[in-house]
Amino acid sequence: MKFTDIFIKRPILAIVVNLLILIAGLVSIKTLSVRQYPRSDIAVVTVTTAFIGANADLVRGYITTPLERVIASADGIDYMESSSAQGVSTITVHLKLNYDTNAALTQIQAKVAQVRNDLPPEAEAPVIEVESKDSEFAAVYLSFYSKDLDQNQITDYLTRVVQPKLSAIPGVQKADILGARTFAMRIWLKPDKLAALNITGTQVQQALQANNYLSAVGKTKGSMIAVNLVANTDLRSEEEFRRLVIAEKNGSIVRLGDVADVSLGAESYEEDVRFSGQKATFMGVWPLPQANTLDVVRLVREALPDIQSRLPAGMHADVAYDSTIYIDSAIHDVIKTLIETLLIVIAVIFLFMGSVRSVVIPVIAIPISLIGAVFLMMLAGFTINLLTLLAIVLAVGIVVDDAIVVVENVERRLQEGETPFQAAINGARELIGPVIAMTITLAAVYTPIGIQGGLTGALFREFAFTLAGAVIVSGIVALTLSPMMSSRMLREGDAERGYAGWVNRRFEAIRKWYSGVLAKTMGYRAAHRPAGHVLDQ
Numbered sequence: 001m002k003f004t005d006i007f008i009k010r011p012i013l014a015i016v017v018n019l020l021i022l023i024a025g026l027v028s029i030k031t032l033s034v035r036q037y038p039r040s041d042i043a044v045v046t047v048t049t050a051f052i053g054a055n056a057d058l059v060r061g062y063i064t065t066p067l068e069r070v071i072a073s074a075d076g077i078d079y080m081e082s083s084s085a086q087g088v089s090t091i092t093v094h095l096k097l098n099y100d101t102n103a104a105l106t107q108i109q110a111k112v113a114q115v116r117n118d119l120p121p122e123a124e125a126p127v128i129e130v131e132s133k134d135s136e137f138a139a140v141y142l143s144f145y146s147k148d149l150d151q152n153q154i155t156d157y158l159t160r161v162v163q164p165k166l167s168a169i170p171g172v173q174k175a176d177i178l179g180a181r182t183f184a185m186r187i188w189l190k191p192d193k194l195a196a197l198n199i200t201g202t203q204v205q206q207a208l209q210a211n212n213y214l215s216a217v218g219k220t221k222g223s224m225i226a227v228n229l230v231a232n233t234d235l236r237s238e239e240e241f242r243r244l245v246i247a248e249k250n251g252s253i254v255r256l257g258d259v260a261d262v263s264l265g266a267e268s269y270e271e272d273v274r275f276s277g278q279k280a281t282f283m284g285v286w287p288l289p290q291a292n293t294l295d296v297v298r299l300v301r302e303a304l305p306d307i308q309s310r311l312p313a314g315m316h317a318d319v320a321y322d323s324t325i326y327i328d329s330a331i332h333d334v335i336k337t338l339i340e341t342l343l344i345v346i347a348v349i350f351l352f353m354g355s356v357r358s359v360v361i362p363v364i365a366i367p368i369s370l371i372g373a374v375f376l377m378m379l380a381g382f383t384i385n386l387l388t389l390l391a392i393v394l395a396v397g398i399v400v401d402d403a404i405v406v407v408e409n410v411e412r413r414l415q416e417g418e419t420p421f422q423a424a425i426n427g428a429r430e431l432i433g434p435v436i437a438m439t440i441t442l443a444a445v446y447t448p449i450g451i452q453g454g455l456t457g458a459l460f461r462e463f464a465f466t467l468a469g470a471v472i473v474s475g476i477v478a479l480t481l482s483p484m485m486s487s488r489m490l491r492e493g494d495a496e497r498g499y500a501g502w503v504n505r506r507f508e509a510i511r512k513w514y515s516g517v518l519a520k521t522m523g524y525r526a527a528h529r530p531a532g533h534v535l536d537q
Helices: 003-009 011-031 056-071 101-114 151-167 191-197 201-210 238-242 293-309 324-353 356-380 386-415 420-451 454-489 498-523
Strands: 043-050 077-085 088-095 127-132 140-146 172-178 183-189 214-221 226-232 245-249 252-255 260-266 281-287 315-322
Touching: 003 011, 003 420, 003 454, 011 356, 011 454, 043 056, 043 101, 056 077, 056 088, 056 101, 088 101, 101 127, 140 151, 140 293, 151 172, 151 281, 151 293, 183 201, 183 238, 201 245, 238 260, 281 293, 293 315, 293 324, 324 356, 324 386, 324 498, 356 386, 356 454, 386 420, 386 454, 420 454
Parallel strands: none
Antiparallel strands: 043 088, 043 127, 077 088, 140 281, 140 315, 172 281, 183 260, 214 226, 245 252
16 A cells, blocks of 8 residues: 555545644744844944043054954954044954854953953943844834923933833833933033142042942831931032032132033933934834744834823824834735735636646645745744745745646546546555655755855745745645545546536647657658768769
């Protein structure tokens, strides 16, 4: 007994096997995340070191150059970029494609630790961050603006209220404030006053550090209560800063207000963010790499009305940019193309096979093969993106081949006088080897695309393996479900009646014409003169 006989004699088994493929694929569709393009592991490590008060040349010489020298010896680095600006050094390390991010990050941290003590003591500890290049842009940007509130107040509200709410949404990796104006006490030193009183800027800085701190010194207990004790020299208002004692000169106290202008402002005024011509503060929401971008943005939009209802008077919030609009539109277009492709394939199959019963068998094989391929995508860790959907569309015209071959062979045996059951048994037995060979051949054609290296391989790996997976599933369906359905649905004489009979008669006429032309062509022999033959004179 051949392999295919089991499924023809036990139709429930064939149905269960294919239902298992179908259900696994449908569950996988809900599990897979949706992206615009396949995920590529291109990571970037950023090393940022603050050196307050140093110009760009000092930062480059004492911070950037020593760090670059040791970081360059780490493994997995493709190339590095660095910038030295006033007060800050930034080194951007681009890792090789698909290199282990954790291993590279560990090595870079170890290299930075080697020279940490060689850096100037005034420099802050280097901050090392890693991020995927896929997450360079947020999935959605929200804009907050107001005519009554300044940007400092907007930033303060977003930090306290909005940012925690967005960060708590399932699937959100981070919600960052862009164009923030954080409250800061601005102290503008007066050089002439400092020179007259013989006071340096370092003395002012030391006075601020010594008189602006919080410290818990302990607690005291009574019979009924316990009180925590705090030594608080935290300066909170402009007037408190102005009255801060800087030094004592000739018995007179010099206060900060005597040598500087003090005002409450922002940490930086170097950025100016606008939305629709109006000053605004943005918040970008980044989804987790494994999260479904469409679901994350949908949850953000659902949370937006509640956020808008709680905004201070005169403050407004809008969606400035939504990347999922393009993703959703592109996926919608691909799905529309998929439906059109299915209809065209069904029409073509019917035009050439002529019988509705014959058409139903390969048509049922199409969705099972395509949905089953989605299950293989989940096992491989792929995502639903434009390239995998393109592979599904292209697979429509390929996955029907095996089922059509099985149906045609069974119909041929029906025309030779066999019963539908016997025709299915014998026809499927004849095609076990050819169907397996055809399936492996088609899958092998696309596999090399997915195993090539570099960025091309990273982008088209999911495309190639999804297409190959759909072909493999179609081969399984052709050897399990199609023979069983042929034994139950095909009938003797259907190929000679109605439209099917008309199509078969036309194909038979073409076959006879071709046979006649071929016979005449093969029967024609050109005159052949033996070598060395001499004509009589």
